[in-house]
Amino acid sequence: MSDTREIQEKLEELRRQIRYHDTLYYALDAPQISDAEYDALFRELVREEEAHPEWVTPDSPTQRVGFAPLEKFAPFEHAAPMLSLENAMSEEEVREFDRRVRKLLGHGDKIEYVVEPKMDGLALEILYEKGRLTGAGTRGDGYTGEDVTPNVKTIRAIPWRLQSPPGGAPPPERLAVRGEVYIDKKDFEALNRNREAAGELPFANPRNAAAGSLRQLDSSITASRPLRVFFYGVGAVEGAEFPTHWDLLQTLRAWGLAVNSKSQVCAGIEEAIGFFRRLTDERGDLPYDIDGLVIKVNRMDWQRQLGEKSRSPRWAIAYKFSADLAPSRILDILVQVGRTGAVTPVAVLEPVFVGGVTVQRATLHNEDEIERKDIRIGDRVWVRRAGDVIPEVVEVEVSRRTGDEVPFRMPAQCPSCGGEVVRLPDESVHRCLNRNCPAQIKAAIWHFCSRNGMDIEGLGRKNISLLVDEGLIQSVADLYTLRVEDLEGLPGWGRKSAQNLVDAIAGSKNPELADFIYALGIYHVGSHVAQLLASHLGRFEAVRAATREELERIPGVGEIVAYSITRYFSHPENQKLMDGLLAAGITVKPAQTSSHAAEEEDPFWKSKTVVFTGALASLTRQEAGKRVEARGAKVTESVSKKTDIVVAGKDAGSKRAKAEKLGIPILDEEEFLKRIQ
Numbered sequence: 113m114s115d116t117r118e119i120q121e122k123l124e125e126l127r128r129q130i131r132y133h134d135t136l137y138y139a140l141d142a143p144q145i146s147d148a149e150y151d152a153l154f155r156e157l158v159r160e161e162e163a164h165p166e167w168v169t170p171d172s173p174t175q176r177v178g179f180a181p182l183e184k185f186a187p188f189e190h191a192a193p194m195l196s197l198e199n200a201m202s203e204e205e206v207r208e209f210d211r212r213v214r215k216l217l218g219h220g221d222k223i224e225y226v227v228e229p230k231m232d233g234l235a236l237e238i239l240y241e242k243g244r245l246t247g248a249g250t251r252g253d254g255y256t257g258e259d260v261t262p263n264v265k266t267i268r269a270i271p272w273r274l275q276s277p278p279g280g281a282p283p284p285e286r287l288a289v290r291g292e293v294y295i296d297k298k299d300f301e302a303l304n305r306n307r308e309a310a311g312e313l314p315f316a317n318p319r320n321a322a323a324g325s326l327r328q329l330d331s332s333i334t335a336s337r338p339l340r341v342f343f344y345g346v347g348a349v350e351g352a353e354f355p356t357h358w359d360l361l362q363t364l365r366a367w368g369l370a371v372n373s374k375s376q377v378c379a380g381i382e383e384a385i386g387f388f389r390r391l392t393d394e395r396g397d398l399p400y401d402i403d404g405l406v407i408k409v410n411r412m413d414w415q416r417q418l419g420e421k422s423r424s425p426r427w428a429i430a431y432k433f434s435a436d437l438a439p440s441r442i443l444d445i446l447v448q449v450g451r452t453g454a455v456t457p458v459a460v461l462e463p464v465f466v467g468g469v470t471v472q473r474a475t476l477h478n479e480d481e482i483e484r485k486d487i488r489i490g491d492r493v494w495v496r497r498a499g500d501v502i503p504e505v506v507e508v509e510v511s512r513r514t515g516d517e518v519p520f521r522m523p524a525q526c527p528s529c530g531g532e533v534v535r536l537p538d539e540s541v542h543r544c545l546n547r548n549c550p551a552q553i554k555a556a557i558w559h560f561c562s563r564n565g566m567d568i569e570g571l572g573r574k575n576i577s578l579l580v581d582e583g584l585i586q587s588v589a590d591l592y593t594l595r596v597e598d599l600e601g602l603p604g605w606g607r608k609s610a611q612n613l614v615d616a617i618a619g620s621k622n623p624e625l626a627d628f629i630y631a632l633g634i635y636h637v638g639s640h641v642a643q644l645l646a647s648h649l650g651r652f653e654a655v656r657a658a659t660r661e662e663l664e665r666i667p668g669v670g671e672i673v674a675y676s677i678t679r680y681f682s683h684p685e686n687q688k689l690m691d692g693l694l695a696a697g698i699t700v701k702p703a704q705t706s707s708h709a710a711e712e713e714d715p716f717w718k719s720k721t722v723v724f725t726g727a728l729a730s731l732t733r734q735e736a737g738k739r740v741e742a743r744g745a746k747v748t749e750s751v752s753k754k755t756d757i758v759v760a761g762k763d764a765g766s767k768r769a770k771a772e773k774l775g776i777p778i779l780d781e782e783e784f785l786k787r788i789q
């Protein structure tokens with residue numbers, strides 16, 4: 113009997129210690145023991161429980177392993193709706209928010225605010241009844257979310273029971289507490305490395321990883337993911353009152369719930385703005401991704417007095433970082449050799465989430481650009497990525513240099529073929545002059561196969577590199593003689609993948625004229641010029657035979673472009689290539705010339721600079737771009753004073769706002785469709 117008691121007490125003591133250290137680690141960010149010591153404690157509990165399975169309790173920390181998979185999530189009702197926040201994108205908009213708050217409260221003085229990092233994760237509500245975790249749900253539409261209780265129970269950063277702090281208020285009868293589930297940047301990278309090693313697709317960013325991990329029907333998968341949480345508010349509460357939001361945060365922490373330690377009280381809006389500026393600088397050094405700051409009125413009675421609109425409270429605002437700019441560091445500078453032999457310096461960056469994806473590389477354009485911006489290896493920098501454009505380094509934070517930064521020098525030899533790299537007079541780029549340089553050959557083949565060209569699926573840079581290195585292809589014409597037997601047995605290739613590629617290549621034999629012209633990779637002929645040539649000349653033979661004078665007559669085709677085109681087609685090697693492609697069975701579709709010619713006349717679009725933003729329902733952005741280009745417009749990525757028209761589809765964001773500010777005409781989808789009919 114006493115033996116049994118002793119064992120039970122020992123098990124309970126181990127569990128108590130583990131819970132205690134969980135709280136120190138996750139809620140207070142102040143661990144008292146090392147990870148190894150914690151693991152030893154945990155293993156001891158596992159061992160003891162294995163020896164005495166009859167004494168395993170359902171609330172033991174060892175039970176956070178997941179439960180039987182569900183068919184689907186049950187609905188989870190929020191007793192008080194989970195609202196979202198209105199956004200501010202500039203200091204002026206934040207000051208406007210403050211003015212509104214003071215006006216509504218009839219308060220002339222400074223308002224006290226709490227500012228908190230805005231975590232970029234997934235909102236979650238957890239229900240504690242009498243201090244015990246009894247349910248958890250996602251936000252859903254704000255009223256009903258998905259019941260993810262089994263998943264949440266596997267997350268070690270979330271206690272199953274709340275603590276009663278000595279001398280403080282005990283947990284209330286009922287507490288719906290809200291927070292953001294996220295994954296640390298380091299844990300995210302490790303998670304993706306493991307996924308790639310296991311042949312699984314990596315997550316695009318920590319937020320997707322967190323959301324994907326929490327919304328799992330199989331909670332044992334959630335259990336294996338490094339989810340964390342910061343709590344920032346409450347829904348329905350019975351049995352507790354908080355005079356201020358700051359009190360609320362401190363109390364949550366005392367109950368054992370993790371609260372972001374970066375949060376602070378600010379006396380007045382200018383202090384909050386100052387905090388935002390500091391946070392902007394620090395952002396890259398934080399272990400997790402944030403997308404801005406949340407500013408909340410501290411006094412709860414004032415929060416109640418201000419109330420809420422239909423979707424967001426009047427007492428809080430999200431002050432967001434600009435979506436396409438983020439801080440990073442230059443880890444190294446490499447050079448890349450393009451299809452024209454241009455040797456382009458490329459920055460290897462500390463991974464950073466910007467413009468919707470994690471960016472690890474940015475183009476540095478050329479030597480002059482590096483000198484102009486004074487970019488050195490080791491520098492802290494700001495990186496921009498807007499829409500589909502290639503990420504670039506905008507600016508160096510010179511004030512944060514340590515003295516260990518290393519200036520970059522262009523290599524004298526091509527990293528691919530070892531040939532001489534030179535900078536021709538009047539050019540800003542360096543070039544490898546060896547026409548047989550493997551890097552150039554690979555880049556030209558990649559361009560040919562790319563989405564805007566022949567669009568051959570399965571021929572990315574990696575596979576092209578392999579085929580060239582294996583001696584299977586030397587030019588794009590060789591693609592069309594590849595056989596399944598040639599490919600099967602290459603590293604990582606089976607019969608099926610070989611057959612798929614051969615089929616994909618065969619499927620590309622009937623291209624649109626503009627796509628085919630683009631694919632050839634003629635200097636100065638991108639998608640836009642290719643489209644012009646197709647719509648004016650109609651057939652490939654006509655393009656091939658056109659004289660410089662004929663080409664120059666096409667609106668939008670200048671002297672240099674015309675010269676480049678005729679030079680391309682007169683070169684014997686290109687003629688051989690062209691004949692080879694045609695002999696391989698490529699038949700280029702003729703293009704419509706008459707209606708396109710009519711489109712040229714459209715004065716509405718002619719010479720206008722157009723920006724597309726948001727999603728269009730009836731056609732892709734690419735197609736929409738082609739349609740306005742065919743009418744003489746130029747499509748660019750970002751809105752500036754030079755923009756003439758913005759076409760805004762669904763969920764258009766900052767670009768639309770900017771256009772409104774600059775007074776640029778905005779077309780919605782319906783108006784746009786009318787204009788291109």
Ligand code: IVH
Nearest residue numbers: 195196197228229230231235292344406425
């Ligand atoms: S307060 C009514 N505080 O941002 C107030 N939200 O756009 C509601 N978020 O759905 C939210 N960090 O998922 C608040 N410190 C923070 C936050 C935060 C991240 C998320 C949350 C919310 C969304 C609002």
